[in-house]
Amino acid sequence: MLVNGKWTTDWQPVQKSDEKGRFLRQVSSFRNWITPDGSAGPTGQAGFAAEAGRYRLYVALICPWASRALIGRKLKGLEALIPVTVLNPTLGAEGWAFGGYPGAEEDPLFGARHLHEIYTRADPDYTGRATVPVLWDMKQGVMVNNESADILRMFDTAFEALAPSDLRLYPADLGAEIDALNARLYDKLNNGVYKAGFASTQGAYDEAVEGVFAMLDELEDRLQGDFLFGDRLTETDIRAFVTLIRFDAAYHGLFKANRRQIADYPRLLAYLERVLRLPGVASTVNMDHITRGYYSIKALNPNGIRPTGPAHVARLLQAAGAAG
Numbered sequence: 001m002l003v004n005g006k007w008t009t010d011w012q013p014v015q016k017s018d019e020k021g022r023f024l025r026q027v028s029s030f031r032n033w034i035t036p037d038g039s040a041g042p043t044g045q046a047g048f049a050a051e052a053g054r055y056r057l058y059v060a061l062i063c064p065w066a067s068r069a070l071i072g073r074k075l076k077g078l079e080a081l082i083p084v085t086v087l088n089p090t091l092g093a094e095g096w097a098f099g100g101y102p103g104a105e106e107d108p109l110f111g112a113r114h115l116h117e118i119y120t121r122a123d124p125d126y127t128g129r130a131t132v133p134v135l136w137d138m139k140q141g142v143m144v145n146n147e148s149a150d151i152l153r154m155f156d157t158a159f160e161a162l163a164p165s166d167l168r169l170y171p172a173d174l175g176a177e178i179d180a181l182n183a184r185l186y187d188k189l190n191n192g193v194y195k196a197g198f199a200s201t202q203g204a205y206d207e208a209v210e211g212v213f214a215m216l217d218e219l220e221d222r223l224q225g226d227f228l229f230g231d232r233l234t235e236t237d238i239r240a241f242v243t244l245i246r247f248d249a250a251y252h253g254l255f256k257a258n259r260r261q262i263a264d265y266p267r268l269l270a271y272l273e274r275v276l277r278l279p280g281v282a283s284t285v286n287m288d289h290i291t292r293g294y295y296s297i298k299a300l301n302p303n304g305i306r307p308t309g310p311a312h313v314a315r316l317l318q319a320a321g322a323a324g
Contacts, residue, residue: 005120005124005126007116011095013091013299017204020201020204021203028147029123029146030143030147031043032044032048033154034135035048036158041150044145047140048137052162056083056108056135057085058087059085060089061089061103061284061293062290064246066148067285068151069133069148070133072151072156074280078155078159085107087115088104089101089290089296095129095130096115096130097114116130121141121143122143132146133146133148133151134146149182152169153169156168156235169233178235181228181236185239188211188214188215189212189219190239192208192212193243196212196257197256209256212257219268226271226274227271228240241275248262248310248313249291249313253307254297254301281320285317
């Protein structure tokens with residue numbers, strides 16, 4: 001991680017735990033918002049107006065948080081407005097790197113070798129982990145935001161004048177319900193799988209895995225329609241999908257969340273297929289990058305051997321690609 005702008009130690013999956021061995025996730029540091037007129041958003045400063053070609057999104061296809069932003073960009077038709085740079089899926093000694101793997105790209109702006117160099121361009125004294133996604137302002141040369149929840153929500157509305165859309169991922173009439181479900185989903189499932197995988201005590205693991213499967217059971221029961229809010233696709237579906245599509249390939253085995261697979265939940269499996277068939281979503285899922293990235297975490301998989309399955313996820317992706 002970076003300490004006062006200097007890389008100090010090899011990348012580790014867990015930088016902080018509480019007194020009971022629970023994994024603690026770093027809080028995002030850059031929280032400015034792009035808005036239609038450049039006024040300030042819910043957090044941060046003003047000065048970031050929606051403009052075509054001004055912003056670049058840095059992502060890693062292994063990462064569910066980055067994939068939230070990628071899916072939002074696809075569904076809202078922002079591909080021509082916001083270019084993307086894909087990082088190497090392997091987390092090396094200096095964290096996320098550019099290039100060096102099929103589908104990974106070099107940094108087109110600064111020729112950086114690692115993402116942490118982008119962070120120190122944004123803040124020469126930055127202390128913390130260099131995480132994805134990153135939304136970069138190429139006009140001002142500053143980092144706008146590195147919080148996926150913010151980026152997904154600003155993609156929903158900020159660029160409407162440039163790319164009109166009938167889809168609203170955060171409709172006002174569902175706002176309170178979306179926020180409430182998002183909070184539970186994050187704690188028990190999105191971050192819950194990490195709390196299980198990176199727990200440093202049995203008690204912390206037991207607590208986390210209970211939450212994971214309680215949330216999966218809740219989602220299975222909730223899915224009476226096509227999506228989590230009936231027939232309306234919302235940002236909550238994106239938040240759920242990015243974890244569910246990785247679950248059987250990575251979290252079930254590597255993170256020891258192995259009571260059941262998503263394949264054991266009929267409604268969730270059908271839901272995965274529905275979301276994958278939405279325009280552009282399947283193109284954001286790269287199972288090679290996902291398994292290469294997760295199984296490169298030496299603390300969990302020191303020999304670096306990765307699985308060849310699961311076959312049912314490969315079939316879903318193949319069918320979705322053919323349909324698209």
